[in-house]
Amino acid sequence: MVKNMEAMLSKIVKRIKPSKTEKEAEKKLIDKIFGKIKKIEGKHIEVMHCGSSARDTDIGGDKDLDIFVLFPKKMKRAEFEKEGLRIGRTVFKGKKWEECYSEHPYVRGQMDNFVIEIVPSYKVEDASAMQSAVDRSPLHQKYLLERLTEKQKDEIRLLRAFLKGIDCYGAKLKVNSMPGYAVELLILYYGSFMGCIKAAANWKNGEIIDIEKHYSDPSEAKKKFNHHLNLVDPTDKNRNVAAAVSYNQFARFIAACRKFLEKPNERFFFPEKKKGWPISKIKKMFKEKEILILKIPYPKNAISDVVYGQIKNLTKKMKTRLKLNDFIVKSSGEWTDEKSIIVNAFEFESLEIERVKKHLGPEIADAKNAAIFLKSHKKIISGPIIENGRWVIEKERKFWNAKEFLKAEIKKIVVKDPLNKTIKKARVVEEKDILPIYKKDCEFASFITAFLKNREDFLDW
Amino acid sequence: MVKNMEAMLSKIVKRIKPSKTEKEAEKKLIDKIFGKIKKIEGKHIEVMHCGSSARDTDIGGDKDLDIFVLFPKKMKRAEFEKEGLRIGRTVFKGKKWEECYSEHPYVRGQMDNFVIEIVPSYKVEDASAMQSAVDRSPLHQKYLLERLTEKQKDEIRLLRAFLKGIDCYGAKLKVNSMPGYAVELLILYYGSFMGCIKAAANWKNGEIIDIEKHYSDPSEAKKKFNHHLNLVDPTDKNRNVAAAVSYNQFARFIAACRKFLEKPNERFFFPEKKKGWPISKIKKMFKEKEILILKIPYPKNAISDVVYGQIKNLTKKMKTRLKLNDFIVKSSGEWTDEKSIIVNAFEFESLEIERVKKHLGPEIADAKNAAIFLKSHKKIISGPIIENGRWVIEKERKFWNAKEFLKAEIKKIVVKDPLNKTIKKARVVEEKDILPIYKKDCEFASFITAFLKNREDFLDW
Incomplete structure (x- = not known):
């Protein structure tokens, strides 16, 4: 059984891991963009490739690239935003691009069949110095690259594919699910895909995962975040990486893990595309x-x-x-x-529903309210009648x-x-x-x- | 207004009070039956006319007479019952009669258009010596006759007619309403019909009426009977005369009193006979x-x-x-x-109702019960699906x-x-x-x- 599982999982890894060609094309494109950005005159001090593709934890066919352009901490917000957009526009000159907005504006464009986001960010050493919500991405990148083993990168791919398969991947409001960074942290914490699945099958409401032991007393973290899944960001003790995960998605993940342990199956990773009924x-x-x-x-x-x-x-x-x-x-x-x-x-x-609705009035002994009740109701369909010692009427619903x-x-x-x-x-x-x-x-x-x-x-x- | 009320009530009293002819006929019949019973050989020691007609608190046209035949306290129950029936049968010899049963058997017969009940009873001095449920009737009789004024007898008639009019009279389970004895006690306590109506309009749940002050602390009576209307029997401190009055009838009486005070009307005493709709x-x-x-x-x-x-x-x-x-x-x-x-x-x-019923299962995190829920439900119409972190299914109702x-x-x-x-x-x-x-x-x-x-x-x- 264990052997079968191993065989199945390594087969899946082969199928989901980006091909060498894919990675090479990606690398080439990144270098090209890096070159372009470095040549642009401006106050930017560094260019970084971030996200799962940068950490080699991405799934094949995933053609999204995040490029972070780092600016000095002291730069004013208005200039930072303007400069970020200018660099993005310059990169995609002659290509297809659009201006997007999350916490601040950035440029998304298309090049060689990849979708690339050029995101301006402040260069900070740690979370306490953050000035923009995206500033932590480079911190996450650094944290993970220093710790993940090669084997774990494939385990992350497995968990990512599993979560995608059960529609439980992504922090967007649309799905309220597991953010990519959380997936990576889960593997770092549990060591492997199967370790994570087995653990999650037994998760309880209020689960705490605090990799860096930011909280000496786990109940403190639970009290602070007060969430069903409290995954403390190793780079920022004040942030719950799983904050966007809804209780329902948390529960769905647990249930799917149990089902997978009961009946391991490739379909968890490669679900048939949900077809509409005829x-x-x-x-x-x-x-x-x-x-x-x-x-x-x-x-x-x-x-x-x-x-x-x-x-x-x-x-x-x-x-x-x-x-x-x-x-x-x-x-x-x-x-x-x-x-x-x-x-x-x-x-x-x-x-x-029924046209007529029963309205329970006050107890008869409550003289004041009984009088008000009798006076305030017009257009009575049936009643007033006394039932169980209270005035009761029926009125037509609006x-x-x-x-x-x-x-x-x-x-x-x-x-x-x-x-x-x-x-x-x-x-x-x-x-x-x-x-x-x-x-x-x-x-x-x-x-x-x-x-x-x-x-x-x-x-x- | 007060004058109008007085005029109306005295008009009503005239209408409901039995006529002289009626009372004379009644008297004649009672004497006849008394004579018959006294002539019968047996161990009975006394004959008593009981009930509202005996107390002159009855309403005209009420042709029910209660005759109590009192036996010695020491008589055995079997003999007491046998003798009671024998006397009843003897009285109605040649007339229409039937054997009835409440707590013990008795005879009900017809004579001169009256319905007469011949009820055997033990002669006791007070409630503590009671051997049969009807034994207290003579005690009630004695208590009331010693206290009621002539004027109050008419006030009782008014209250009785009022309660009949609003369908709130009689201790029978059919109506769960005010027993005749309770009506008499209410007038004794409040002094008059209007006194009672005004008081009852302000009754609260748990009302206590303890004429003889059997309980120095009223809350004791309330605790003992724990009823919405606690009317302590003056002849038996352990009995709530209003025990049979349901909360709904209690409430209806209160509401009717309020309505009467608001808009006094003869119809409360002489309601039109409720006709069926066409x-x-x-x-x-x-x-x-x-x-x-x-x-x-x-x-x-x-x-x-x-x-x-x-x-x-x-x-x-x-x-x-x-x-x-x-x-x-x-x-x-x-x-x-x-x-x-x-x-x-x-x-x-x-x-x-809906053919299909939604069944809420346990929280997913409750692994044991979630597994039981999933296994125990067959013939599911829709689901299982996870909603708000719980398993939910739909099944067809039986x-x-x-x-x-x-x-x-x-x-x-x-x-x-x-x-x-x-x-x-x-x-x-x-x-x-x-x-x-x-x-x-x-x-x-x-x-x-x-x-x-x-x-x-x-x-x-």
Whole structure:
């Protein structure tokens, strides 16, 4: 069994490890860009290749490169940003590029089939001197390169592929999952892929991983971060590397680890691309299930992470309002193509609820409130009657149809920029409005199918 | 205003007070029966006319007479019962009579349009010497006759009529209301009808009335009886005269008193007989509302109080089971003609609920229970999926139709004698099975109408 596992894993490593040709092409491109940047006149003091490709922990076919341009600590923020953009633009002169924004602006461009980000950063010695959120990347790079063994780099590749396979990779709000740096730290801590999987299968809520023992008492770290997964950044004791991991993704990872130990399988690393169900099946499911879909135009030039945060929040708000009005939401989900549409999907226990609602009034003995109750209710359908010693009436609900409620409620919801630009155009759409998108966009098809299926894929691997 | 009230009340007293002719006829009949009983050879030592008619607190047209035949304390129970029956039979020789049973057997017969109960009782000096539950009736009689003024007797009549008018009179399980003796004590305590009404309008849960101050500390009585209305029997400190009054009837009385003070009205004393709605309206309501009716044959020769207790209990049990299976019962009621049928009616929020039920499993981190949950559930409709860090599945319900559920569940319910004789013949019936009874039995019609109307009548007086 152990032997089989080893064989399987080394087979997988071979398959996911970037080829020599790939690495050589990468190296060549990096050198070229380094050369370009060094030649540009300016105050930048160093160029660094960061991220998984720089640490040789990346998976083959991953064509994203992060190039950090380091500036002196004392440089003013405005100049730092301006200079960062200027260098980026100069690098991609004559190529395809765009200006992006995370904590500060940077340039993303395309060259030789690679997507390259040129990120300005302050050169700092340690986390305490940080001036920009990206400044810690070079610190992470240094920390890992000094400690990771060659073998561990492949183990990182395995864990990364595993997490990607179960849809639990990446710190973006869209997935609320394991950031790349966390994956590397987990292997550093547990030593190997299997070590990590076995440990994670037994993780408890409030797990603490403190590699550098920044906290002599682990409960201190737990108290400070108060998260289900507390992975202390070895380069910054005040940061939980796993802060973005949602409780659900934390739980999904644990469950997948258990399933993998029970039934090790290559499919965890190479899941079949989730296909959408055939249209006929979708039509059938829409008939059988009680689904409502909210369609909102994607705000122009909006940062997807911000939008994901907003639509997740919108779902939450809507669910609270639905619940307060006695509509029972069984499940919900959100999706966007990050270009033209945002979709919030809700599955209800029932799209129509009772027209009439029972209102429990005060105890009769509570004379003051009983009098208020009797006076304040108009348009009573039945009652007032005394039940279990309390006044009780029935009134007609304002909304007993979830669609009508959603239509009215979406108009009242207040959101911030950028979603406020398009929320007024939100529509509660029918199955027929959805099918054209379903046919066109296979990512949407996969989202809707998963939403209707509502089952963890890895259980079937 | 006060004058108007006085005028109205004295008008009502005139109307409800038995006429002289009525009282004379009664007196004549009592004398006749007394004569008969005294002539019978036996160990009985005294004959007593008890109850409201004996205390001159009865309402005109009330043709029920209670005659107590007192036996020596030392008489054996078997002989006491035998002798009591013998005397009863002898009195009604040649007349219509029947054997009844409450705590012990007695005879009820008809004579000159009166219904007379001949009740054997032990002659005791005080409650501590009681040997039979009815032994306290003569003690009550003595206590009241020594204290009530002539004026108060009319005030009792008013309160009795008021309580009858709002359906809150009588200690029987059918109504769980104010016993006749309690009505007399309330007037003795509060002095007058209006005094009682004003006081009751401000009653609080846990009210204590201890006329003879048996308890130096009122909270002691409250602790002992632990009831919403604690009316200490002046002749027996260990008895709460209002023990049978349900919290709902307690509350209804309070609410009716408030309404009467707000809008004094003769209708509280002379309510129109509750008519059933026309058949067309009933049919309409059955269509609009979600009603199920359980019909059970009335067990032969069963005591109605016992049966009422059982069917109330049956309703309660059924509601608990319905709730556990996610059926929402909005209201329920029970009725019997005390001869041939028993009816339990339920109004549902919806007769059909979702076919599919979401089952929340354990947290993923709880490895042991998560594994048990995944293994123990078969026939899953959707899932398992991880939601908020827990395993969640959907399964088809065994019952999603309230009628099917009720049909199946009534077969499983265990009841005691006498209801156990007929429960197997219980049926969940349709509107069409109900209409013939509705047309025939105006009491049933009034029950069903009130059940569908679900509004306190006195609010409209």
